[in-house]
Amino acid sequence: MxxxxxxxxxxxxxxxxxxxxxxxxxxxxxxxxxxxxxxxxxxxxxxxxxxxxxxxxxxxxxxxxxxxxxxxxxxxxxxxxxxxxxxxxxxxxxxxxxxxxxxxxxxxxxxxxxxxxxxxxxxxxxxxxxxxxxxxxxxxxxxxxxxxxxxxxxxxxxxxxxxxxxxxKRIEVYKGRELVDIALIDAVISRESFVGAKAIWDQESITDIFVTRAHPASIGFSSIVGYKEIIDDGDDVGAHVQLGAGGETILAPIAPGIVRKINIKKFNLLKLDEDYIYNAENRGIIALDGEREIPVRAGDCILFRISRNGxxxxxxxxxxxxxxxxxxxxxx
Missing domain, CATH: 3.40.1280 (Alpha/beta knot)
Known part of the structure; x- marks a missing residue:
């Protein structure tokens, strides 16, 4: 049947x-x-x-x-x-x-x-x-x-x-050796330290973005990466960008009808199953596929890994x- x-x-x-x-x-x-x-x-x-x-x-x-x-x-x-x-x-x-x-x-x-x-x-x-x-x-x-x-x-x-x-692909987020959550498209680190409304939309609070795929035809925070580098779902890489002054400025649609100037301080491709360690200097929160999910405290060590486990x-x-x-x- x-x-x-x-x-x-x-x-x-x-x-x-x-x-x-x-x-x-x-x-x-x-x-x-x-x-x-x-x-x-x-x-x-x-x-x-x-x-x-x-x-x-x-x-x-x-x-x-x-x-x-x-x-x-x-x-x-x-x-x-x-x-x-x-x-x-x-x-x-x-x-x-x-x-x-x-x-x-x-x-x-x-x-x-x-x-x-x-x-x-x-x-x-x-x-x-x-x-x-x-x-x-x-x-x-x-x-x-x-x-x-x-x-x-x-x-x-x-x-x-x-x-x-x-x-x-998926983004795996670990604290220590424990897998605490996943994202299919993007994991975004924000300086905001409260959950409030689950959806995240204010680019001014964003410090880092991890993506499995990125394209300029997309809407949202993954599009920031897409206007810098195209990464298809079939590509065996993801990417990480750090936002801030000192790099280049691009335009990207972070929400429907909202196109903003974004300052990219650092960009690097991430191989599959490669660990990226993020040492938190301040309190914040990690949004997964657009929704605030994981609180972060100063001193936390967060590991991000992109895999084919989606x-x-x-x-x-x-x-x-x-x-x-x-x-x-x-x-x-």
């Missing part, structure tokens, strides 16, 4: 950057519509069982009820029976439950933060991320119908995962091309 999972985060795209930038808003009703399109497309391509994360907005229930009312639901859809925290742990719990149930692909609706939560627990299941957050680098703006088709191709089991997916991310275009050339869509 071909099975997929859907994780739709009702909190994605609702952080402080909605107030300080001109970001696109994808509300929860639109997430319901996207989930419906994923279901409709995937069931036509052979998906028989779909698991959906429970959430506080009831995105899954609303999608299923609409399709039942319209008599369009063919697949067996189950909303996971799970406790809700209305936080990132919901995505983590749902991911683990879906893997236990043997889904062939997990489709996520969220931003970089949502997918970071998923990446913290996901094992070998391919992940297909759809962007419904704010500053998104990891997920793509992809139509739900196309995402459902690609998820069905991957979950069919007919194609090698190495052909349809990319093994992502998720298997579905390459949608390549997956559909492989399926088309293999006559996957030809029906007799």
């Amino acid at each position: 071909s099975k997929i999972g859907i994780i739709a985060n009702p909190a994605s795209g609702k952080d402080i950057r909605r107030l300080v930038a001109h970001a696109t808003i994808i509300d929860n009703n639109e997430k319901v519509n996207i989930v419906k399109r994923i279901i409709l497309a995937s069931q036509e391509l052979g998906i028989e069982k779909i698991y959906i994360m429970a959430d506080t907005f009831n995105i899954g229930y609303k999608a299923v009820n609409d399709l039942v009312y319209l008599k369009q639901l063919k697949a067996d859809v189950q909303i996971l029976d799970m406790p809700l925290t209305a936080g990132f742990r919901d995505s983590m719990v749902a991911t683990s439950m879906m893997e236990e149930k043997g889904v062939g692909c997990i489709v996520s609706l969220g931003g970089d933060g949502t997918n970071r939560a998923i990446a913290k627990v996901i094992k070998d299941t391919p992940l297909l991320p759809i962007s419904t957050g704010t500053n998104n680098v990891y997920p793509s703006m992809i139509e739900g119908t196309v995402a459902g088709i690609a998820a069905a191709v991957v979950a069919s089991g007919l194609f090698d995962k190495a052909a349809t997916c990319n093994k992502n 998720p298997y991310q579905v390459d949608i275009r390549r997956t559909l091309e492989i399926a088309q050339k293999s006559n996957f869509f030809r029906k007799v």
Whole structure:
């Protein structure tokens, strides 16, 4: 039986950057519509069982009820029976439950933060991320119908995962020998010493940025690196920049509609599995994929390492091309 999972985060795209930038808003009703399109497309391509994360907005229930009312639901859809925290742990719990149930692909609706939560627990299941957050680098703006088709191709089991997916990089953050957290795109050190609103957006407080990938077509703090050096997900390097006077000045879009002058004091590429030691001179905080997470005290020794231990991310275009050339869509 071909099975997929859907994780739709009702909190994605609702952080402080909605107030300080001109970001696109994808509300929860639109997430319901996207989930419906994923279901409709995937069931036509052979998906028989779909698991959906429970959430506080009831995105899954609303999608299923609409399709039942319209008599369009063919697949067996189950909303996971799970406790809700209305936080990132919901995505983590749902991911683990879906893997236990043997889904062939997990489709996520969220931003970089949502997918970071998923990446913290996901094992070998391919992940297909759809962007419904704010500053998104990891997920793509992809139509739900196309995402459902690609998820069905991957979950069919007919194609090698190495052909349809990319093994992502991640940033690992250690205190001593303990891995305390990860990031998929960027880890940013700020002089701010409080969590407050989770999202970080003020470049004036930033001292250091670590990235797994960087491109001038991106938005957010990884774009600062991207306007200096292009680093693709397939490149076996990451990068570290230290901000401050004494280097060069570039322009970069740090949030939707916000382009700022950024002073880069130091830049260096980081090889995979290479340790970078950061000795904190002052209090601060580390933001992971745009969200403040790890408090730092003066004297702390923090180790950053970029590895290939991230998720298997579905390459949608390549997956559909492989399926088309293999006559996957030809029906007799």
